[in-house]
Amino acid sequence: MSEMAVTPIEKSSPEARDELPATSRPWLEQIWLDTIGRATAKLGLVWIAIITAVAVFAPFIANSFPILAKIDGRWSSPLLHYITPADVTLIAVSAIALALWPFKRVGFRVKCLSIAGSAVIISIVTLIVIHPPKAEVFDRYRTLAKEGRLEKAIYAPIPYSANDRLRDQFKVDNPHPRAPSREHLAGTNPNGADVLSHLIHACRIAMAVGFISTSISMLIGVIIGGLMGYYASWVDLLGMRLVEIFGSMPTMFLLIMFVAAFPDYRSIYLIMAIIGVVSWTGDARFVRAEFLKLRHQDFVQAAIASGLPLRSVLFRHILPNALAPLLVSASFGIAGAILLESTLSFLGLGIPLGEASWGQLLTDAVGSGGSFKWWLAIYPGLAIFLTVLAYNLIGEAIRDALDPKLRKRD
Amino acid sequence: MRWIPNFESEIELPDPLLQIENLDIGFETARGLVRPVREVSLSIYPGQTVAVVGESGCGKSVTAMSILRLLPSPPSKVLGGSIRFAGQDLLRYTERQMQAVRGRDIAMIFQEPMTSLNPVYTIGDQIAEAVVLHQKVGYREALQIAEQSLRDVGIADPHRRLREYPHEMSGGMRQRIMIAMALSCKPKLLIADEPTTALDVTIQAQILELLRKIQRQTGMAIMLITHDLGVVAENADVVAVMYASRIVETATVEELFDHPKHPYTQGLFRSIPKIGVTSKRLETIPGTVPNPTRFPVGCKFHTRCDKMNGDPLCTTVEPLLREVSPGHWASCHHVEKFADSPVTPPQLEHKRETDLSAVGEVKA
Numbered sequence: 001m002s003e004m005a006v007t008p009i010e011k012s013s014p015e016a017r018d019e020l021p022a023t024s025r026p027w028l029e030q031i032w033l034d035t036i037g038r039a040t041a042k043l044g045l046v047w048i049a050i051i052t053a054v055a056v057f058a059p060f061i062a063n064s065f066p067i068l069a070k071i072d073g074r075w076s077s078p079l080l081h082y083i084t085p086a087d088v089t090l091i092a093v094s095a096i097a098l099a100l101w102p103f104k105r106v107g108f109r110v111k112c113l114s115i116a117g118s119a120v121i122i123s124i125v126t127l128i129v130i131h132p133p134k135a136e137v138f139d140r141y142r143t144l145a146k147e148g149r150l151e152k153a154i155y156a157p158i159p160y161s162a163n164d165r166l167r168d169q170f171k172v173d174n175p176h177p178r179a180p181s182r183e184h185l186a187g188t189n190p191n192g193a194d195v196l197s198h199l200i201h202a203c204r205i206a207m208a209v210g211f212i213s214t215s216i217s218m219l220i221g222v223i224i225g226g227l228m229g230y231y232a233s234w235v236d237l238l239g240m241r242l243v244e245i246f247g248s249m250p251t252m253f254l255l256i257m258f259v260a261a262f263p264d265y266r267s268i269y270l271i272m273a274i275i276g277v278v279s280w281t282g283d284a285r286f287v288r289a290e291f292l293k294l295r296h297q298d299f300v301q302a303a304i305a306s307g308l309p310l311r312s313v314l315f316r317h318i319l320p321n322a323l324a325p326l327l328v329s330a331s332f333g334i335a336g337a338i339l340l341e342s343t344l345s346f347l348g349l350g351i352p353l354g355e356a357s358w359g360q361l362l363t364d365a366v367g368s369g370g371s372f373k374w375w376l377a378i379y380p381g382l383a384i385f386l387t388v389l390a391y392n393l394i395g396e397a398i399r400d401a402l403d404p405k406l407r408k409r410d
Numbered sequence: 411m412r413w414i415p416n417f418e419s420e421i422e423l424p425d426p427l428l429q430i431e432n433l434d435i436g437f438e439t440a441r442g443l444v445r446p447v448r449e450v451s452l453s454i455y456p457g458q459t460v461a462v463v464g465e466s467g468c469g470k471s472v473t474a475m476s477i478l479r480l481l482p483s484p485p486s487k488v489l490g491g492s493i494r495f496a497g498q499d500l501l502r503y504t505e506r507q508m509q510a511v512r513g514r515d516i517a518m519i520f521q522e523p524m525t526s527l528n529p530v531y532t533i534g535d536q537i538a539e540a541v542v543l544h545q546k547v548g549y550r551e552a553l554q555i556a557e558q559s560l561r562d563v564g565i566a567d568p569h570r571r572l573r574e575y576p577h578e579m580s581g582g583m584r585q586r587i588m589i590a591m592a593l594s595c596k597p598k599l600l601i602a603d604e605p606t607t608a609l610d611v612t613i614q615a616q617i618l619e620l621l622r623k624i625q626r627q628t629g630m631a632i633m634l635i636t637h638d639l640g641v642v643a644e645n646a647d648v649v650a651v652m653y654a655s656r657i658v659e660t661a662t663v664e665e666l667f668d669h670p671k672h673p674y675t676q677g678l679f680r681s682i683p684k685i686g687v688t689s690k691r692l693e694t695i696p697g698t699v700p701n702p703t704r705f706p707v708g709c710k711f712h713t714r715c716d717k718m719n720g721d722p723l724c725t726t727v728e729p730l731l732r733e734v735s736p737g738h739w740a741s742c743h744h745v746e747k748f749a750d751s752p753v754t755p756p757q758l759e760h761k762r763e764t765d766l767s768a769v770g771e772v773k774a
Binding site for chain 1: 543
């Protein structure tokens with residue numbers, strides 16, 4: 001007791017700081033550590049990291065063009081010649097992200113902003129600077145090799161592009177699709193394209209569909225849900241009716257209808273936008289519930305009492321505290337969007353023909369040929385299954401980490 | 411029975427910093443209109459500490475929140491009265507005008523320091539945000555101001571503390587930080603809503619002493635809301651006792667503690683344990699505070715009053731605040747000469763004599 005009375009308000013030795021129990025970290029950080037502490041979440045994250053890396057470096061992993069080629073005694077890089085602005089942007093931005101990550105002094109917000117900013121700048125620059133040839137003549141280097149002009153060539157690990165149809169490579173009596181062989185590890189599809197290459201290039205579509213549509217739905221959900229939760233009363237009443245209206249729309253049929261009604265506007269970005277615009281209701285409900293809870297919290301009252309404008313109270317003081325449950329819905333949302341796009345592509349309504357998508361490969365498994373082509377079902381099916389499972393595992397782990405009843409006492 | 415402003419007396423006195431007149435607050439609930447604050451009149455002068463005392467649910471916090479217009483509306487609404495701050499009626503201000511008053515002219519500290527700081531931001535960020543807003547300075551300069559105000563409230567190594575998160579600090583430190591935050595914009599009035607209730611006794615004393623020191627240095631006024639009479643006795647210049655939505659007694663701290671007139675105040679004093687007096691049981695006021703949806707008719711205290719003795723006046727006519735002796739207002743039919751006393755707004759400019767030797771200087 002006497003010790004308490006004379007204890008200065010403060011013990012600030014660095015040793016004392018290190019003794020802090022694990023639970024006294026910032027909340028979001030704690031949730032994050034709890035999440036990745038789970039084996040299932042680790043598996044999910046590893047799979048997503050692999051898919052992301054594959055998506056970013058897809059042209060270097062599977063490409064019909066040689067990385068380096070010596071033609072008529074001169075070295076050149078056909079792969080770089082055909083590289084698109086999107087490829088360069090993706091690689092450059094992920095390089096910047098990886099380079100920034102280890103710096104602890106740089107705040108999370110600064111990191112995100114600088115990555116987003118560099119993405120915009122790099123994509124504009126690459127669009128201006130890089131003009132790949134419109135027509136990709138895949139057979140050119142094969143012809144050159146036959147003629148003996150291609151003296152040396154270094155190919156990517158899988159020397160086939162996703163849309164390289166290989167029409168002339170096989171004889172008529174041995175048509176496509178072909179079962180897996182040493183040349184084509186996952187076989188070919190009815191067009192003669194390499195399935196493994198297709199799988200690799202389709203990672204991009206899968207990731208893009210997941211992230212872009214979920215970002216759109218989160219953005220709408222946060223704004224509408226935030227306003228509902230903060231203002232309550234009639235704003236809430238109106239917003240909830242809006243949520244119910246949008247919630248009652250079957251996304252799948254809306255997409256099918258849209259694709260059927262406007263066949264000319266078929267584009268993957270449109271599909272992402274529709275998925276996003278229709279599926280924000282879950283996010284809005286989450287955010288609303290959090291805002292309803294948080295708006296009466298003391299720190300929110302204190303923020304209002306110190307004269308901060310509504311914008312700051314809503315988005316600086318309430319939103320970051322409402323984010324964690326949103327992460328759960330986001331990771332399930334990404335999984336749902338990937339599944340939806342695969343379904344659409346399977347039905348032949350998804351991305352335009354000629355682009356690589358997992359769902360499109362599935363279609364070919366039972367396609368025109370009549371018999372079931374197992375390699376066209378198993379590999380893309382596995383890719384969809386594992387990716388959706390990975391996102392679900394992460395979502396599950398975040399949900400468990402958020403649940404105080406499940407959290408270990410330490 | 412509303413009091414008519416006595417202009418002559420107003421001319422004699424300097425302007426109060428904050429003058430609440432006949433404030434009526436209502437809450438629309440499912441069971442009808444509840445009125446947690448009725449005809450509350452209160453004046454706070456610059457440099458003064460006014461304590462508002464009362465049990466839970468008597469309306470003291472609602473009064474405080476309504477000054478900064480922090481009550482959610484709906485369900486709350488102002489039924490009448492005015493809150494004049496430096497001559498301007500805050501109740502007529504737009505939300506944007508209120509934002510300029512909040513934090514800059516009137517700051518508030520809350521009861522619960524553990525939850526009053528945003529867990530996702532560092533201390534520096536939180537203090538600097540309000541400073542940037544109100545003092546129109548850059549972020550870097552705001553951090554320096556934040557550092558200085560942390561130093562002012564006696565936090566060691568403030569430079570490092572700025573980068574720390576609220577969870578890294580104890581309750582007493584967080585309350586200091588709340589005070590630093592409130593003081594960083596040099597408010598003219600600080601509303602302290604039970605600032606020490608959640609803290610243990612030693613920290614309580616430190617925090618109150620800190621508030622006194624800062625008040626002496628800056629000359630700001632403090633509205634101290636508490637249910638702790640010990641805190642009142644040590645800190646307040648003027649006391650207003652609230653019971654069931656009304657102020658039932660108000661006087662200078664010395665007058666009130668020496669001559670409590672209202673039976674409720676007297677009951678409160680009797681229920682403080684006294685050192686050196688042996689008694690089997692601590693005396694209490696029988697009964698509980700009436701439910702605001704069903705206040706009794708007549709004097710709201712009559713259900714628990716020991717002075718009533720079946721007086722029909724108490725159960726029918728509600729006594730309103732009158733100046734029963736110079737500088738002492740009370741609302742009880744059984745106070746001497748209550749019926750003949752004038753109905754005037756309570757205005758007490760009193761400041762207690764402070765024993766300056768007892769309190770040391772704030773650590774630099």
